[in-house]
Amino acid sequence: MLPPFVKPQAALSKPSTMEYVSPEGLRLDGRRPMEMRQIRGEIGVVDKVDGSAVFEMGITKVIAAVRCEYTMANFSTGDRMRKPKEISLVIRQTMEACIMTHLMPRTQIDIFVQVLQADGGTRSACINAATLALSDAGIPMRDLVTSCSAGYLNSTPLLDVNYVEDSAGGADVTLGIMPKLDKVTLLQMDAKLPLDIFENVMQLSIEGCKAVATYIREVLLENTKQLEYRRGTFIAVLMKFDGGYIMETVFDGGSRLKIKHIQSSIPNQRAVFRF
Template sequence: FRVRSSSRRRRPLNLRRILAANFSLVTSLDSELTAMEYVNPEGLRLDGRRFNEMRQIVAEVGVVSKADGSAVFEMGNTKVIAAVYGPREIQNKSQQKNGHALVLCEYSMAHFSTGDRRRQKNDRRSTELSLVIRQTMEACILTELLPHSQIDIFLQVLQADGGTRSACINAATLALADAGIPMRDLAVSCSAGYLNSTPLLDLNYVEDSAGGADVTVGILPKLDKVTLLQMDAKLPMETFETVFALASEGCKAIAERVREVNKWCSESFKQH
């Protein structure tokens, strides 16, 4: 690929015309998707996956040099970076917990991660997700082994295409492991939805925005415990059990991937 320079003078770009054209294109696409089947008669979704197929997972640890532990976790086009600092001395003594480490979590979205420029770092959703992720991480960290200490987890969504909550939990788990934080088990998460009368694993943004139910599950796989269960719409009990089971299977598949990454990192560290 080569870049060619030209001496010809180009017309200045009409930004208003370009934005108007892009807006009309998005509007027309949205109207087409409302009438579209998200699962075709052959059982394929819009991105070519089957109902029980996850998006491609890519994970890497040790990506932030100044952090005690860090990781990047990708699920399809969703990409999250996590950084862990600690255990270290508690900065605010009033927050100290008797005999347990203090776990703090901060979630944010990069301004370029979505098309919504109005989203701010400290908006209501970010605060809510920070609390949810913090509680999930507290369930897996052996906080009793680190009394009078503080563990800070920072998460930032770099690309958002559905499943950001689950991707953050998975990234945080990898970053904690990279930092050498003692854990009773891996905390992993995955979502599943119900769309066009079909249960679907690992919804992307288009599927998640279609108005169907979305169930996010977090588990400790070895201990067989559920640490997170959130649902944004009502479902009949039988349907819910099917969707929940599908999300749980997705969690187990992610746990295997996380273990592989941890094992590879441990072996690589020993070699160096």
């Protein structure tokens, strides 16, 4: 396990008097404390690069291309608190943990990340976009790296904090993990927390990372299906049916299409063919 990347802070932040969680258990944007914002990812969005991706967490939107540099568009937010070099270093250290560099000696991998819209969670969105872009480029990785943040406001752990919650002065934990290997590649915390509360917030962030990993795998699987389809290749499964066969294609949403009766000597009930 790699040592966590922790940003120390000398003093506790002043607690905010604003109510960020209502008595009904709702946050300012209508979410429950343990509810993530809607996420969306898409790969292959930039031409003439080896890999690219867009990743959105709520209205935070990041684009990444593989050909580690971090920039923030002037219009993405009115406050650019973190220096680009610092976040670039965080992304680099996080991604280096998963890339199988020994398979590519004397090779330079450039990751360009641009924040298009910022509403909190930009570090996590950058890491998730970089993971998708590296996968699109075919870079061998030990595992996916996914990231999510969690905070602590009004004595309540909050998953996937937005900009308003992040600016409230409470604790904010950003985590990056390799879910299948069960390893932490990034741990960055602002402010201080008692150990028992920190463990709860970190566990909440881990659950968020796992949810992002599940979604990213779905995006990659769907992209693989589309690539195979565009290449004129599809996998068909023939199943015995009333003396003939049903052809079940993988790349049309699993729909089953009847085809003509085939007299075949295939001994098995189920056979897979690639065309």
